[in-house]
Amino acid sequence: MIFDHRTYTCRPGTLAKQLALYDQHGRAIQEKHLGAPVLYGFGETGPLNTYIHVWAYDSAADREQRRAVMAADPDWQAFLAKSAEAGYLIAQENRILTAVPWFTPKR
Numbered sequence: 001m002i003f004d005h006r007t008y009t010c011r012p013g014t015l016a017k018q019l020a021l022y023d024q025h026g027r028a029i030q031e032k033h034l035g036a037p038v039l040y041g042f043g044e045t046g047p048l049n050t051y052i053h054v055w056a057y058d059s060a061a062d063r064e065q066r067r068a069v070m071a072a073d074p075d076w077q078a079f080l081a082k083s084a085e086a087g088y089l090i091a092q093e094n095r096i097l098t099a100v101p102w103f104t105p106k107r
Helices: 015-025 027-034 058-070 074-086
Strands: 002-010 039-042 050-057 091-099
Touching: 002 015, 002 058, 015 039, 015 050, 027 058, 039 058, 039 091, 050 058, 058 074
Parallel strands: none
Antiparallel strands: 002 050, 002 091, 039 050
8 A cells, every 4th residue: 555645835824725725626526536535634833834635545556547537537627727826836745655564544
C-alpha cells in the first residue's frame, strides 16, 4: 500500500475560500475516482496557510490509473479551472509514502 501525501499552500487569508471552493466543486468528483481520503486537514503549526490530504492506493499502478481517469473527467477539469481562476493556491508539494509492513489503515 502507498499513500499520496499532498500539501497545498494558499495565499494568506484565502485558505477558507479554497477549502469552500473544493468542497462545493471538487470533493465529490475526487472522491468518486479516488475514494475517501485517509486524511484531509489543515496546518495549525509549521507552515501556515496550508492544507493536507492523504490518499491510499494499493500500488503505484492503482494510483496512476485512478488519477488518470479523474484527470479525464470534464467535471474535474472544470474544478481545476475554477481553482486556477480563483488564484488562491501558490504552492503544492507531493510525497509518495509506503506503509510499514505491520500498518493496516482504516478505510
